[in-house]
Amino acid sequence: MAKKRTLHGFFKPAEAKRPKIEASKETSLHPTYPCPVPHLPLAIIDALAFAPATEGKAIDDQPDLDLLYFQPHIPKAVQKDLFNFLRQELFFYRVQYTIKRGPVDTQVYTPRFTTVFGVDETSCFGADGSLLDSKTQLPIPKDRYQCKPRPVPECLEVLRNITEGTTGETFNSCLVNYYASGNDSISYHSDDEQFLGPNPTIASFSLGAKRDFVLKHKPMPPLMTDSVKPEAKPLKIQLASGDMILMRGPTQANWLHSIPKRKGGESEKGRINITFRKVLVKGGTENYYRYNVGAGGVFRWDGTKQKMDPWTSEISTAV
């Protein structure tokens, strides 16, 4: 029955209801996944055909800096649905490890949720999901990896293909971070590992809450005089849902970046970050799986509690 229009309701424009997203019955499955990952709903795939939503804008007006900023890249119409889908359907880890702080070993609880997919250029996944040597296309030696590389699930594969299209680059690796609140962060670092090669291109998507992304030049050698030294000012970019920032060229070799802890406002809500990279050698695969999957338990989003919760397969299979 049609809803009665009150006088007030007549003048107020009808609420633009977002059509309900029809879940796909298809899933990505793999022995290394703790659970199946549903395929991206068709409505989301259709809307993603309009990506990039804007042209990338170059940010290269500082020494050794080469960014391309899509503000946004993901069309507005699907930002929320894509965020909700990925938070709901992906599985995450809260990796623990130890570092030496001065003389003492301290236990670190990575201040964000992480997960990783993909494998370096030396290997690839066959049609049956098994690992093959990239050159020979034959099964890899059993001892090539200590970790268990996971194929990129279809839902992220869609994004990867779009990203390759808009950047002209190729990627074989996908890292996903979930910052549950302003208390989650990543401190200053560069993605300058050897296993990415000398001038790696990294595509980084933001979904959900706005967070500050800050960059600063690495300390310069005190050789040149101030008069010759080009100045590099710290840079702060407020990343919003759907934004994509492409970092390329000399950026990683010369700049540090971080997502600092923040209080109040939107930072208290969840944010997903998805990065695509090209990992060249086996060592990179081992590194990423160690620091983004680790050995601990699985976390999944609990829509009722509105938080990430420890998860075991019994939870979903319990009668």
Add this chain to the structure above:
DNA sequence: GACTATAATAGAA
């Protein structure tokens, strides 16, 4: 502008 509370930043371990 001063005073206070809270947030952001920088340095050390």
Add this chain to the structure above:
DNA sequence: ATTCTATTATAGT
């Protein structure tokens, strides 16, 4: 690629 502490910046009154 973290956390603690000290210092500095910012916002509110």
